[in-house]
Amino acid sequence: MGGQGAGRVLGVNLRARRDEQGISLSELARRSGIAKGTLSQLESGSGNPTIETVFSLSNALGVPVSSLLSEPSSSDLVVVRxxxxxxxxxxxxxxxxxxxxxxxxxxxxxxxxxxxxxxxxxxxxxxxxxxxxxxxxxxxxxxxxxxxxxxxxxxxxxxxxxxxxxxxxxxxxxxxxxxxxxxxxxxxxxxxxxxx
Known part of the structure; x- marks a missing residue:
């Protein structure tokens, strides 16, 4: 199984968190130690994020990992396979x-x-x-x-x-x-x- 789903959700959330904080790609690259080109790929949903990458982004943005990886859901019964x-x-x-x-x-x-x-x-x-x-x-x-x-x-x-x-x-x-x-x-x- 590839990381496309995670990559797509990460891309959307990464862009949203960056916009919320008013941080440029260059600034995020500086904070996270991840190359600007790689970040650009991740935001477009075409990257293949590793654990290390996601935790670096979480630290650089000061947000929980789930803020980068979760799609919002609300229900009285939740089943996740x-x-x-x-x-x-x-x-x-x-x-x-x-x-x-x-x-x-x-x-x-x-x-x-x-x-x-x-x-x-x-x-x-x-x-x-x-x-x-x-x-x-x-x-x-x-x-x-x-x-x-x-x-x-x-x-x-x-x-x-x-x-x-x-x-x-x-x-x-x-x-x-x-x-x-x-x-x-x-x-x-x-x-x-x-x-x-």
Whole structure:
């Protein structure tokens, strides 16, 4: 499955967020470290966004990832089929955003997360707290100078504003990732993070 759906939604939302903040493509390129030509492609919906790209844009704009990837929906019953969603892939991780949950003062994003064996997924850090629930497989997470090995049914949470990494230990790991954003995420606090 390609990233066309995610790419199209990202393109529309990226342009909308940039317009809201009055930021030029050049300024967004400077803040995010992503080439202007690449940003232009992403906005036109023809790019193929990676996890790293989307998190860089999220940091540069000071908005949650779901503000870039979600199509608005409102219903009393919501069914989301993971198989129908586009995959956001990194070196070792495949993420599918299942849902954005918002209430006054809090915002969560719910992801179906798969970690492929054989590579380590590095993150330079980003706003929010990561909550991991392991469904199958064994996962090693290193964060905040600690390494934890997790198995099915285990839970781990950590503030994600520092470098962290994931590694599947024996075969693919399936997990649920909840990304909890602090209520005060906005560009001025993010500019100082110098995230790549």
């Amino acid at each position: 993971s198989a129908d969603l586009d995959v956001l892939s990194g070196d070792a991780v495949d993420l599918r955003m299942l849902r954005r949950l918002e209430s006054p003062g809090s915002l969560f994003e719910v992801y179906d997360q798969r970690i492929r064996p054989g590579k380590v997924q590095h993150s330079t850090g980003h706003p929010g707290t990561e909550h991991h629930v392991i469904l199958s497989g064994r996962l090693r997470i290193t964060a905040r100078d600690q390494t934890q090995e997790l198995g099915p049914g285990d839970y781990l949470a950590f503030r994600a504003n520092v470098p962290h990494e994931y590694e599947a230990l024996d075969g693919e790991v399936a997990s649920v990732l909840l990304l909890e954003y602090p209520p005060d995420v906005h560009p001025s606090t993010l500019d100082s993070l110098h995230l790549s």
